[in-house]
Amino acid sequence: CGIFGVLGVQDAANFVALGLHALQHRGQEAGGIVSHDSEQGFNSARRFGYVRDNFTSTDIMQTLPGPLAIGHVRYSTAGSKTAAIRDVQPFFGEFSMGGAAIAHNGNITNANALRRELIERGSIFQSSSDSECIIHLMARSLQRDIPARMEDALRRVEGAFSVVAMTRTKLIGVRDALGVRPLVLGRIGDGWVLSSETCALDIIGAEFVREIEPGEMVVISQETGVESRRPFRQRKSRFCIFEQVYFSRPDSILGGRSVYETRRQIGVELAREAPVEADLVCPVPDSGTPAAIGFAHESGIPYGMGIIRNQYMGRTFIEPTEQIRNMGVRLKLNVNRALIRGKRVILVDDSVVRGTTSRKIKEMILDAGAAEVHFRIASPPTAWPCFYGVDTPQREKLLAANMSEEEMREFLGVDSLKFISLDGLYRAAGEAQGRDNACPQFCDACFSGEYPVEPADMIEKGFKL
Ligand code: 5GP
Ligand code: SF4
Ligand code: MG
Numbered sequence: 001c002g003i004f005g006v007l008g009v010q011d012a013a014n015f016v017a018l019g020l021h022a023l024q025h026r027g028q029e030a031g032g033i034v035s036h037d038s039e040q041g042f043n044s045a046r047r048f049g050y051v052r053d054n055f056t057s058t059d060i061m062q063t064l065p066g067p068l069a070i071g072h073v074r075y076s077t078a079g080s081k082t083a084a085i086r087d088v089q090p091f092f093g094e095f096s097m098g099g100a101a102i103a104h105n106g107n108i109t110n111a112n113a114l115r116r117e118l119i120e121r122g123s124i125f126q127s128s129s130d131s132e133c134i135i136h137l138m139a140r141s142l143q144r145d146i147p148a149r150m151e152d153a154l155r156r157v158e159g160a161f162s163v164v165a166m167t168r169t170k171l172i173g174v175r176d177a178l179g180v181r182p183l184v185l186g187r188i189g190d191g192w193v194l195s196s197e198t199c200a201l202d203i204i205g206a207e208f209v210r211e212i213e214p215g216e217m218v219v220i221s222q223e224t225g226v227e228s229r230r231p232f233r234q235r236k237s238r239f240c241i242f243e244q245v246y247f248s249r250p251d252s253i254l255g256g257r258s259v260y261e262t263r264r265q266i267g268v269e270l271a272r273e274a275p276v277e278a279d280l281v282c283p284v285p286d287s288g289t290p291a292a293i294g295f296a297h298e299s300g301i302p303y304g305m306g307i308i309r310n311q312y313m314g315r316t317f318i319e320p321t322e323q324i325r326n327m328g329v330r331l332k333l334n335v336n337r338a339l340i341r342g343k344r345v346i347l348v349d350d351s352v353v354r355g356t357t358s359r360k361i362k363e364m365i366l367d368a369g370a371a372e373v374h375f376r377i378a379s380p381p382t383a384w385p386c387f388y389g390v391d392t393p394q395r396e397k398l399l400a401a402n403m404s405e406e407e408m409r410e411f412l413g414v415d416s417l418k419f420i421s422l423d424g425l426y427r428a429a430g431e432a433q434g435r436d437n438a439c440p441q442f443c444d445a446c447f448s449g450e451y452p453v454e455p456a457d458m459i460e461k462g463f464k465l
Contacts (some may be wrong), residue, residue, distance in 0.1 A: 001089075001105040001389070002460035003183070005164040005202055008191030008222050013064035015188070015204045017055035024051055025249055026105070026432045028229055029322030030088040031055065034101035036168050037066030042099050046088040058171035067191075070166045072103035075391065100138070100146045100167050101386035104131035105196055106160035106181045106389040112457040114156065133157065147172055147219045151231040152288040158446045160240075160388035160452055162212075171220040177232040178452055179214025180240050180388050180443055182254060185226065197212045197252040208253070214239075228254035231437060238452045241442035242390055244429050245395035246287055246350045254399075257430050260290050265428035266378045267294025274418030275299060276346060278372050280339070284307030284349040284361060285394045291378040292348035306340050306347075307333050307361065329360045351379045352419075353392060355399035358412050368415040375412065377419045380447040381405070387455040392446055415428075422447060
């Protein structure tokens, strides 16, 4: 999901709509905005579909006045797949000291247990979303102000959470102790901005100030500026390495490093680790593009656009059902026949998950007359599901959970298949010494099976580590 908040500018909701538009790659199912205005109080609008199709109409935007607003773009992981509008964030709660709205990116790994406990004690849930637990935990806290209630609530929550929240006067941002999901602070005029990624600061002309640190809570008001709190026990950060590979936009900066540069460097590492003689390096657009540029540069093999992407399609894997996803490949990608014919082609993609996309792409390339097809993948084999906010399928559906590399090559029907090593990936992400196996610098559970937070709900459901 993508989260965004603005405090201290006129009609803050307009800025939030623009910010969410720049974060649309993080969730395309639905979006919502809550604003506060001293005369009209809290207002909210939640809609299915793209930001640009909903939050551009003056009819909607006029209902969201005020200098403070937050928003969310949804990509369902926990909660129901066929989302109901009641599952669309931000969620709102009314407390004795006033209202608060929250938007959450990530996944709460003990949500089932919390929900059971809360329902037994009288909470009335409105949605199927794990994030709603935070509101009910806040309602039960005895603290006298809303940020302190949020601290109480978040100390009971396990898993990955970046949160943007608001009261009548305050904008609040929090990252979990491991900092699995991103969150940055920006400045616009006299106002403040919180955003999942820096690319959404750029769109509204806000200046990047700094990242919210893992385990940090910032409470921002016009009068007092940014106040930093530390609600959680200090731990070593474990940022999601898949944000670097795929999830974030390449024009964002993560941990002081350009995402584009990391991805290009993955291609360089891949070319060193798994060279092959060929005539053409092609990305599977858009996610494989920077790595393909790096691969071509390092190997000296010409780069070409052998696959053309229809720009009017979204990200296929974010479409929630398998049927739509299967159609998606053809609707989205087509082969540039004139370029491919007769050539030995290296295809660079970000990941192999189920293998369905990769298999179709290989067929399309061979149909177009390629002499050989070699796959180079910008992440290690995805052998484990993510329980921290990226929607990987169950373990049984992951190709790499069931097959060796050679079996996968055969299944995909390609001349060669190589994945970047975990160490190579870490080097590309700026860790010159590679992965510190005793204490890894990132979360890489979907590749290594080492989960930095025990996925309690899933273990209860029978998942085996
Ligand atoms: P596959 O070959 O596994 O069907 O698809 C791999 C390609 O689709 C990659 O380019 C990846 O970006 C995207 N993809 C498809 N399904 C998923 C998924 O469930 N999770 C993730 N993270 N990526 C996916
Ligand atoms: Fe990111 Fe993978 Fe960890 Fe999920 S399991 S947070 S996708 S690195
Ligand atoms: Mg892709």
